[in-house]
Every structure is written in structure tokens, then in C-alpha cells.
Amino acid sequence: MSLLKAEDLSKHFGQRLLWRIPSLSVQPGQLIYLRGDNGSGKTTLLKTLAGLLPLEQGRVELLGQSVAPGKGVCYLHQQPYMFDTSVWRNLQRVPVSGLSRAALQAKREEALTWAGLTEQRHQPARTLSGGERQRLAMARARLSQPCVWLLDEPLASLDDRSAIQVLELIQHLQAAGAAILLTSHQSGQLSALCQETWLLQDGDLHPQAL
Numbered sequence: 001m002s003l004l005k006a007e008d009l010s011k012h013f014g015q016r017l018l019w020r021i022p023s024l025s026v027q028p029g030q031l032i033y034l035r036g037d038n039g040s041g042k043t044t045l046l047k048t049l050a051g052l053l054p055l056e057q058g059r060v061e062l063l064g065q066s067v068a069p070g071k072g073v074c075y076l077h078q079q080p081y082m083f084d085t086s087v088w089r090n091l092q093r094v095p096v097s098g099l100s101r102a103a104l105q106a107k108r109e110e111a112l113t114w115a116g117l118t119e120q121r122h123q124p125a126r127t128l129s130g131g132e133r134q135r136l137a138m139a140r141a142r143l144s145q146p147c148v149w150l151l152d153e154p155l156a157s158l159d160d161r162s163a164i165q166v167l168e169l170i171q172h173l174q175a176a177g178a179a180i181l182l183t184s185h186q187s188g189q190l191s192a193l194c195q196e197t198w199l200l201q202d203g204d205l206h207p208q209a210l
């Protein structure tokens with residue numbers, strides 16, 4: 001069963017064809033490393049799969065339904081946006097419906113602990129380190145329980161320790177059955193973890209051995 005499935009995708013900027021992708025699919029528990037040179041179109045592909053950019057043609061479906069931003073698929077930018085308030089209030093800014101106040105509070109606490117940010121609870125989010133920001137962005141996203149995570153350079157500018165912390169969160173999501181598609185220019189840290197690599201090159205998407 002595919003979680004995310006896309007067919008007949010293409011993207012142009014003006015006359016320039018960025019990529020053409022006949023089909024792709026992502027399964028539960030899959031961790032896929034999307035590679036490609038600068039400018040090959042990785043970010044544009046992730047945003048297209050997240051429903052954040054309009055389709056020129058074809059379709060992108062999550063469990064058989066057209067993708068819609070924020071519904072089951074999340075896209076996280078390499079420099080996540082931080083609301084200009086505390087870490088805790090950043091979690092409070094995420095709209096979550098269908099939970100009692102107490103259950104929502106517990107869910108936020110769990111997300112904070114999951115991301116290893118309990119000590120930073122009252123810290124202004126904009127003062128967090130790069131790794132802490134990435135982890136807070138993941139904790140916020142987790143509140144909406146996406147089943148597909150599209151992570152754009154989650155390890156960029158992180159030292160080894162911070163990268164390991166982020167990778168642990170990614171592995172935890174994967175173990176829980178989420179599908180993760182991520183880009184990175186630091187292949188070394190990913191080769192042991194990813195089941196599959198996709199190379200975006202000259203407008204085509206190629207599955208590739210690591």
C-alpha cells in the first residue's frame with residue numbers, strides 16, 4: 001500500500017522544464033534520501049508533493065485523496081519559521097482539533113519531551129540553536145500527526161551531535177510507520193539509515209543504490 005502516490009508530474013519555470021516525473025510512490029515506514037545538485041529541483045518537488053505548489057498536470061494523492069496542505073503531509077524547511085514567542089507557545093500555535101484541553105496539554109508536553117526541549121520550554125524560540133529549531137519544528141509538525149514527512153535539508157548547518165539528535169527523531173517517526181523523504185548534501189550521515197535513494201538529475205528522477 002502506498003501512502004503517497006504521484007503520477008505525471010512536471011514543473012516548468014517559464015520556458016525551463018525543471019523536471020518531469022512519470023510516477024513515484026512512498027510506502028509506510030520508508031525513509032528515502034532525495035539527492036541532487038543545487039538547483040536540480042528537490043525543494044520544488046517536495047513542495048509540490050506537499051500540495052504547497054500548484055500542479056501543472058497529473059496528480060498527487062495521499063491514501064487515494066488529493067493532497068492538501070497540512071493534511072497528513074508536512075513539509076519542513078531547512079530554516080524553520082519560529083513564532084516570536086517561547087518554545088512552549090510555539091507549540092500552542094499549532095491548531096489541533098478534537099481534543100480536550102487536558103489531552104491537548106498532554107500532547108504538547110509529549111511533543112516537547114520527544115524533541116528534547118523541556119529545558120528550553122520558556123526560551124524565546126528565535127534564540128534556539130539550529131538543531132533545536134529543527135527539533136521544535138518537528139515537534140510542532142508532530143502535533144498534527146502527519147503520515148508523510150518531507151524534510152528539506154534537516155541536517156544543514158548542524159554539527160554531528162545535533163544531526164544525530166535530528167536523525168534519532170526521524171528514525172523514531174519511521175519506526176512509528178511514517179514515510180519520510182528528505183534532502184541533504186551530507187550523504188555520509190544518511191547512507192546507513194535510508195532504504196532508498198532517489199537522484200534528481202537533468203530533470204529526471206532515478207532510484208539509485210547508496
Ligand SMILES: Nc1ncnc2c1ncn2[C@@H]1O[C@H](COP(=O)(O)OP(=O)(O)OP(=O)(O)O)[C@@H](O)[C@H]1O
Binds near residue numbers: 013036039
Ligand atoms: N519561483 C521560481 N521562479 C523561477 N525559478 C525558480 C523558482 N523557484 C525555484 N526556481 C529555480 O528552480 C531551480 C530549482 O530550485 P530548487 O530550490 O527546487 O532546487 P534544489 O534542488 O532544492 O536546490 P538546493 O540543493 O540548492 O536547495 C533553481 O534553479 C531555482 O532558481
